[in-house]
Amino acid sequence: xxxxxxxxxxxxxxxxxxxxxxxxxxxxxxxxxxxxxxxxxxxxxxxxxxxxxxxxxxxxxxxxxxxxxxxxxxxxxxxxxxxxxxxxxxxxxxxxxxxxxxxxxxxxxxxxxxxxxxxxxxxxxxxxxxxxxxxxxxxxxxxxxxxxxxxxxxxxxxxxxxxxxxxxxxxxxxxxxxxxxxxxxxxx
Numbered sequence: 179x180x181x182x183x184x185x186x187x188x189x190x191x192x193x194x195x196x197x198x199x200x201x202x203x204x205x206x207x208x209x210x211x212x213x214x215x216x217x218x219x220x221x222x223x224x225x226x227x228x229x230x231x232x233x234x235x236x237x238x239x240x241x242x243x244x245x246x247x248x249x250x251x252x253x254x255x256x257x258x259x260x261x262x263x264x265x266x267x268x269x270x271x272x273x274x275x276x277x278x279x280x281x282x283x284x285x286x287x288x289x290x291x292x293x294x295x296x297x298x299x300x301x302x303x304x305x306x307x308x309x310x311x312x313x314x315x316x317x318x319x320x321x322x323x324x325x326x327x328x329x330x331x332x333x334x335x336x337x338x339x340x341x342x343x344x345x346x347x348x349x350x351x352x353x354x355x356x357x358x359x360x361x362x363x364x365x366x
Contacts, residue, residue: 181251185258185312186230192262192308195269202274203283210280214338222331228324229312241320254315261308268293268300280338288347290354296363298354299339302332303361336360 234241269276271292275283293300309325340360343351360366 181249181255181315182312184255185308185315188255188258188262188308189230189312192265195266196278199269199276200278203276204274205284206277206279206281207284207286208282208342210338210342215279218331218335218338220331221327221334225324225327225331228320228327229309234320238320241318241323243319244317245319245322246314246317249317250314254311254313257311257314258308259311261304261306261311263304264293264307265301265304268304272301280335280342282342282346286346288343288350288354290358295358298358298360299332299336302336303363306332306361332361 228241271294272289275286275289277283293304297303306325306329309328313321313325340355344355347354
């Protein structure tokens with residue numbers, strides 16, 4: 179099996195954790211408006227199509243070109259696994275407070291332990307790290323473009339989440355924000 183297929187297997191494992199975990203989420207007490215969700219879901223879905231679809235043809239054939247002289251299969255796979263593992267760790271740490279949408283759950287509290295001690299949005303940090311790994315293992319332009327679209331979607335969604343958390347948790351969130359990086363541990 180190629181390194182890219184191993185990367186996709188890691189992504190599949192993450193998807194299974196997501197589906198199973200969603201079954202145990204607490205009830206929502208606030209859900210972001212649909213029009214806000216569309217703003218970050220649309221580029222994220224486009225990213226998934228670019229990364230996971232069969233080869234593109236016609237006018238999009240240029241996206242099948244490689245951006246690397248040689249894909250970095252083993253290195254990319256290792257980075258993908260680290261990113262997926264970090265994402266799963268964050269998902270498990272959130273437990274029944276997790277949601278794929280920007281929400282507040284019954285009994286919502288600010289999680290600051292586990293991977294949340296290193297970055298305020300470790301699910302996105304892990305997913306983007308896994309995306310970098312997959313792009314390095316694959317080497318095609320379209321996978322790199324998918325990674326950029328995912329980064330755009332996550333940064334937009336972070337803005338929405340941060341606004342809600344600041345409103346809900348006030349000073350506690352301000353102190354957490356001052357102490358812990360947004361997305362890249364110790365940097366941003």
